[in-house]
Amino acid sequence: MHRVAVLAVPPATTFDLSIPELVFGSALVNGAPAYEVRVGAPDPGLVEAYGGLQVSVRHGLEVVDGADTVIVTGTGARSEADPRVLAALRRAAAAGSRIASICTGAFVLAQAGLLDGHRATTYWPFSAELAQRFPAVDVVGDVLFVDDGAVLTSAGLAAGMDLCLHLVRSDHGAAVAAAVARLAVVSPARYGDQAQVAAEPPSAAGAFSLAGTRAWALGRLDQPLALVDLAAHAHTSVRTLTRRFQAETGLTPLQWLLDQRVDRARELLELTDLPVERVAERSGLGSADSLRHHLSRRVRLTPTAYRRRYSGPSPGTGTGTTPGTGLSASSAPGS
Structure with a gap:
């Protein structure tokens, strides 16, 4: 232990x-x-x-x-x-x-x-x-x-x-x-390079929140998602979406999406025996090469090495x- x-x-x-x-x-x-x-x-x-x-x-x-x-x-x-x-x-x-x-x-x-x-x-x-x-x-x-x-x-x-x-x-x-x-x-992953202080104080956003849009995006990580898609769901402009997103999360929308996709890929590598290509597709990273690039950048391991290190039975809590x-x-x- x-x-x-x-x-x-x-x-x-x-x-x-x-x-x-x-x-x-x-x-x-x-x-x-x-x-x-x-x-x-x-x-x-x-x-x-x-x-x-x-x-x-x-x-x-x-x-x-x-x-x-x-x-x-x-x-x-x-x-x-x-x-x-x-x-x-x-x-x-x-x-x-x-x-x-x-x-x-x-x-x-x-x-x-x-x-x-x-x-x-x-x-x-x-x-x-x-x-x-x-x-x-x-x-x-x-x-x-x-x-x-x-x-x-x-x-x-x-x-x-x-x-x-x-x-x-x-x-x-x-x-x-x-x-x-x-x-x-709490959020399962806020990476270290995220800003400590939001771009705007929470009060500046009033009652407006992008929590629903983030939840919507999390359910569609395997699909192509652009800024216009997120803005349409939030019923706002791309400019306002980006500003509010950074105020609430400390990240741009696309940075946040990438972090969520890398984490989804990590869980799929750990908990399934899906081929690397399918893991890349289901996490929205597109290709095995893209998955390899982003995973190596984040954790310094290839998908195969990551699976070998962390795969096992579903974790208990x-x-x-x-x-x-x-x-x-x-x-x-x-x-």
């Missing part, structure tokens, strides 16, 4: 801290839990968090030892993290653990020197600060997450869920990740949490 260590660095962001357990704790492969998640802190016990709360963390930094993945969640310790945390992170990286951060956890990784020479991101209000304080880090400001191999970083809040789903997708395929996303009632996480929430004294 893949071991995930989550570090709560005070003052911790409770939402960020809950994401790894929610995502990894729901992932089943062949009916069995795929991950064991444990939360640790420099000093076990009550850990300071935002919003006048404290979280009770049973484990210490020993959770890092032997972990396959180590995740630092959002924290207010942007200026000076606990030296014990930095030492534990360096130790994990040296041992070959996959290292990741959610939100301002990137500052902790940067303080440990683990982002030097790497592309990285963080919550957009703090991107300039990260770049200024750590010039050896290639800060990418307006993306949801960055996968730079052994080190991954995400933007704030919900982008942490996108990062964790990306890790599940990388480990076990699109079908397992989609099953987890359904349980969490689970709602239980992984025992031994050592995380509970309580009101702070006097709150």
